[in-house]
Amino acid sequence: xxxxxxxxxxxxxxxxxxxxxxxxxxxxxxxxxxxxxxxxxxxxxxxxxxxxxxxxxxxxxxxxxxxxxxxxxxxxxxxxxxxxxxxxxxxxxxxxxxxxxxxxxxxxxxxxxxxxxxxxxxxxxxxxxxxxxxxxxxxxxxxxxxxxxxxxxxx
Amino acid sequence: xxxxxxxxxxxxxxxxxxxxxxxxxxxxxxxxxxxxxxxxxxxxxxxxxxxxxxxxxxxxxxxxxxxxxxxxxxxxxxxxxxxxxxxxxxxxxxxxxxxxxxxxxxxxxxxxxxxxxxxxxxxxxxxxxxxxxxxxxxxxxxxxxxxxxxxxxxxxxxxxxxxxxxxxxxxxxxxxxxxxxxxxxxxxxxxxxxxxxxxxxxxxxxxxxxxxxxxxxxxxxxxxxxxxxxxxxxxxxxxxxxxxxxxxxxxxxxxxxxxxxxxxxxxxxxxxxxxxxxxxxxxxxxxxxxxxxxxxxxxxxxxxxxxxxxxxxxxxxxxxxxxxxxxxxxxxxxxxxxxxxxxxxxxxxxxxxxxxxxxxxxxxxxxxxxxxxxxxxxxxxxxxxxxxxxxxxxxxxxxxxxxxxxxxxxxxxxxxxxxxxxxxxxxxxxxxxxxxxxxxxxxxxxxxxxxxxxxxxxxxxxxxxxxxxxxxxxxxxxxxxxxxxxxxxxxxxxxxxxxxxxxxxxxxxxxxxxxxxxxxxxxxxxxxxxxxxxxxxxxxxxxxxxxxxxxxxxxxxxxxxxxxxxxxxxxxxxxxxxxxxxxxxxxxxxxxxxxxxxxxxxxxxxxxxxxxxxxxxxxxxxxxxxxxxxxxxxxxxxxxxxxxxxxxxxxxxxxxxxxxxxxxxxxxxxxxxxxxxxxxxxxxxxxxxxxxxxxxxxxxxxxxxxxxxxxxxxxxxxxxxxxxxxxxxxxxxxxxxxxxxxxxxxxxxxxx
Ligand code: FES
Ligand code: FES
Numbered sequence: 001x002x003x004x005x006x007x008x009x010x011x012x013x014x015x016x017x018x019x020x021x022x023x024x025x026x027x028x029x030x031x032x033x034x035x036x037x038x039x040x041x042x043x044x045x046x047x048x049x050x051x052x053x054x055x056x057x058x059x060x061x062x063x064x065x066x067x068x069x070x071x072x073x074x075x076x077x078x079x080x081x082x083x084x085x086x087x088x089x090x091x092x093x094x095x096x097x098x099x100x101x102x103x104x105x106x107x108x109x110x111x112x113x114x115x116x117x118x119x120x121x122x123x124x125x126x127x128x129x130x131x132x133x134x135x136x137x138x139x140x141x142x143x144x145x146x147x148x149x150x151x152x153x154x155x
Numbered sequence: 156x157x158x159x160x161x162x163x164x165x166x167x168x169x170x171x172x173x174x175x176x177x178x179x180x181x182x183x184x185x186x187x188x189x190x191x192x193x194x195x196x197x198x199x200x201x202x203x204x205x206x207x208x209x210x211x212x213x214x215x216x217x218x219x220x221x222x223x224x225x226x227x228x229x230x231x232x233x234x235x236x237x238x239x240x241x242x243x244x245x246x247x248x249x250x251x252x253x254x255x256x257x258x259x260x261x262x263x264x265x266x267x268x269x270x271x272x273x274x275x276x277x278x279x280x281x282x283x284x285x286x287x288x289x290x291x292x293x294x295x296x297x298x299x300x301x302x303x304x305x306x307x308x309x310x311x312x313x314x315x316x317x318x319x320x321x322x323x324x325x326x327x328x329x330x331x332x333x334x335x336x337x338x339x340x341x342x343x344x345x346x347x348x349x350x351x352x353x354x355x356x357x358x359x360x361x362x363x364x365x366x367x368x369x370x371x372x373x374x375x376x377x378x379x380x381x382x383x384x385x386x387x388x389x390x391x392x393x394x395x396x397x398x399x400x401x402x403x404x405x406x407x408x409x410x411x412x413x414x415x416x417x418x419x420x421x422x423x424x425x426x427x428x429x430x431x432x433x434x435x436x437x438x439x440x441x442x443x444x445x446x447x448x449x450x451x452x453x454x455x456x457x458x459x460x461x462x463x464x465x466x467x468x469x470x471x472x473x474x475x476x477x478x479x480x481x482x483x484x485x486x487x488x489x490x491x492x493x494x495x496x497x498x499x500x501x502x503x504x505x506x507x508x509x510x511x512x513x514x515x516x517x518x519x520x521x522x523x524x525x526x527x528x529x530x531x532x533x534x535x536x537x538x539x540x541x542x543x544x545x546x547x548x549x550x551x552x553x554x555x556x557x558x559x560x561x562x563x564x565x566x567x568x569x570x571x572x573x574x575x576x577x578x579x580x581x582x583x584x585x586x587x588x589x590x591x592x593x594x595x596x597x598x599x600x601x602x603x604x605x606x607x608x609x610x611x612x613x614x615x616x617x618x619x620x621x622x623x624x625x626x627x628x629x630x631x632x633x634x635x636x637x638x639x640x641x642x643x644x645x646x647x648x649x650x651x652x653x654x655x656x657x658x659x660x661x662x663x664x665x666x667x668x669x670x671x672x673x674x675x676x677x678x679x680x681x682x683x684x685x686x687x688x689x690x691x692x693x694x695x696x697x698x699x700x701x702x703x704x705x706x707x708x709x710x711x712x713x714x715x716x717x718x719x720x721x722x723x724x725x726x727x728x729x730x731x732x733x734x735x736x737x738x739x740x741x742x743x744x745x746x747x748x749x750x751x752x753x754x755x756x757x758x759x760x761x762x763x764x765x766x767x768x769x770x771x772x773x774x775x776x777x778x779x780x781x782x783x784x785x786x787x788x789x790x791x792x793x794x795x796x797x798x799x800x801x802x803x804x805x806x807x808x809x810x811x812x813x814x815x816x817x818x819x820x821x822x823x824x825x826x827x828x829x830x831x832x833x834x835x836x837x838x839x840x841x842x843x844x845x846x847x848x849x850x851x852x853x854x855x856x857x858x859x860x861x862x863x864x865x866x867x868x869x870x871x872x873x874x875x876x877x878x879x880x881x882x883x884x885x886x887x888x889x890x891x892x893x894x895x896x897x898x899x900x901x902x903x904x905x906x907x
Contacts, residue, residue, distance in 0.1 A: 076369030098218035100366030137811030
């Protein structure tokens with residue numbers, strides 16, 4: 001049974017009608033026309049669908065829309081509006097993506113992590129990103145980019 | 156904003172039906188109907204009145220920056236900045252059939268054709284400028300998008316002023332072939348490498364900012380007006396077909412339509428989540444079929460015992476059997492490789508709009524022109540009423556599931572009379588995508604009393620890598636096609652490693668065994684990055700280390716004895732020097748890295764004229780069996796380097812994916828179905844296990860043709876890793892993947 005839900009996405013208030021169980025991912029993509037996040041697994045295993053929900057990197061494919069009521073949601077597109085977020089800039093500078101389908105998960109997770117952790121060690125970065133998937137194998141460039149972003153944010 | 160037509164990001168172009176207009180300056184530079192004619196220069200290049208250049212490229216970039224490399228080649232010949240060149244890729248109405256992404260031919264064949272087209276365009280522009288400037292063509296040269304008089308450079312005319320946004324209306328010599336083999340020859344020779352200013356320079360990818368900022372659309376983001384969402388329902392036991400469908404079971408879900416045609420079953424709904432739910436809850440009675448597969452543990456035994464349906468001796472020199480019989484020492488070993496999945500980051504997606512007057516398919520296929528053929532056959536439509544528009548997809552490493560999704564979407568759209576978008580669920584991708592084939596490799600060698608290799612015999616035996624053909628040009632090569640009755644067609648092929656080592660008596664041969672089941676199988680053998688390369692070299696490059704151990708010699712020195720090509724030798728030397736390789740037989744580089752033994756392993760790959768020498772440094776945790784490939788040195792020679800930045804990224808991806816396949820990847824199944832259907836059962840390399848460093852030595856050979864770099868390196872990684880494990884532990888692993896459980900078991904067995 002459909003219900004109304006209200007939350008903000010990338011700074012704008014939104015109201016949708018949806019079955020409360022609908023994963024937020026489909027509401028964002030199909031009702032609100034956001035091309036990011038992506039569907040990767042639908043099981044919380046890959047991160048392709050990551051958005052920030054009240055500042056936390058969250059896998060939207062397993063978050064029922066009712067759990068997002070009144071939340072502040074930020075997507076990859078809203079992360080750096082005027083200018084790229086330092087993590088985005090670092091991903092561009094390091095030319096990270098191959099196919100790029102996974103990028104959403106890495107950038108959003110890294111951005112939330114670097115907000116909490118300044119000057120992380122190499123091991124902390126690996127640990128924070130562990131579990132995200134990149135099938136093209138851009139792991140090395142991702143690690144370089146996150147280190148670069150951490151340095152930029154420490155400045 | 157999300158209603159996407161083709162090429163929305165290229166605002167230089169607008170499409171309506173088959174008509175293309177270049178709007179960069181308001182003047183039409185090209186309008187095309189039907190398939191472009193390869194002999195017309197206008198099919199390849201257009202120069203807008205603002206001087207911007209559009210190149211029409213019949214291949215696609217699957218995330219390695221191929222479009223940038225091609226733009227560099229075009230810009231070089233035409234003497235314009237790279238930024239002035241945009242590339243239109245893989246749209247069957249706009250580009251000639253250059254075979255799509257295939258066999259690392261992107262630069263080698265596809266790019267070289269565009270290079271000739273651009274050289275022809277320069278030639279044409281000089282001829283025109285000769286009239287305009289009233290000088291002989293020989294007095295003229297080109298720079299900065301203009302033709303100028305060599306001894307009076309102020310006298311010049313811009314290309315745009317010569318063409319004024321119009322066609323070239325000029326021809327180019329075509330070799331009459333379509334696909335990868337399509338070749339063009341310009342009247343004027345392309346530039347000599349010593350004149351290059353743009354080729355060989357690092358250039359950033361054009362698609363990356365959009366992908367990182369979230370503004371770049373993938374095939375998954377295509378929305379067309381009136382579009383519905385579809386899902387295809389696969390059987391619980393491979394080979395079963397739907398017998399009865401309880402329509403009432405989805406009655407409560409709004410707008411659901413069921414599409415059932417022979418073995419094909421799908422649901423369509425206006426909302427994606429509703430289509431997903433409907434696919435989930437629809438009650439289906441499936442036909443009873445015998446479970447088609449052997450027990451998982453019996454897979455390799457099945458391959459050993461199965462009769463060959465095809466066999467080929469790729470190379471035979473001397474008399475191997477006699478030399479073996481007379482050898483002072485004989486060595487033999489067997490290696491096994493599992494089925495592996497493309498397991499793309501997103502399950503395949505496609506949008507199809509099947510109308511009475513024409514068909515449009517948005518697809519991430521690697522081969523749009525071949526998909527066009529396949530759709531025409533599937534839907535029984537004339538070829539020229541079908542248009543395939545390539546869009547970037549969630550990764551692509553060969554013949555993945557993109558072609559299957561396009562056929563699924565087409566059948567659903569045809570049935571419901573609306574455009575339909577299909578994206579599989581995770582289990583559809585992992586379980587049903589085409590698979591890299593499983594195999595068993597038997598190698599034998601004979602040594603003389605001085606440790607020379609006098610006989611060498613390789614037999615690679617496995618499932619076909621072309622049970623599903625490299626493209627979906629025939630619906631028989633897709634799940635949907637098979638399910639509506641297109642017959643299976645024979646596709647048997649495996650392969651041998653390149654003939655690098657010149658042993659006096661040698662034989663390289665393969666055998667292919669029959670598929671485990673006919674029809675729509677979840678274990679269809681297909682091309683997966685460097686088709687059969689990783690499995691073949693896992694065996695052959697491991698075996699050379701086994702020989703080195705038996706002969707008590709350094710494994711690299713042993714290889715060098717039999718390598719004849721100086722480029723091969725140079726690549727090996729480059730890697731050994733960079734890695735500070737310590738001479739000695741396998742085991743000689745063992746060290747302790749903290750609590751863990753560490754070792755180094757070498758492997759060499761040759762794919763066509765691309766040469767790769769890899770040295771892996773690996774640590775082994777004896778308690779858990781976890782291995783960590785800490786460092787790789789890769790010496791890479793793929794002839795002329797077009798874009799060193801792009802190449803380095805491409806090589807890194809090859810190393811990481813090759814490592815992932817070596818250590819983790821294995822399709823699991825029971826007798827009924829594939830059971831590794833998500834990321835917790837089909838493991839890939841986690842970032843926590845990424846190497847600390849991949850040190851790449853690029854060997855640039857500007858005097859040679861540019862060769863492919865998309866695959867060769869992948870093939871060398873498993874053997875380099877397994878040779879390093881031996882170096883570290885003295886344990887020889889002969890079965891991939893080198894999972895912690897398997898490594899631990901092997902270590903335990905050795906110490907008992
Ligand atoms: S799609 Fe949400 S984690 Fe994979
Ligand atoms: S870049 Fe393709 S999955 Fe990460």
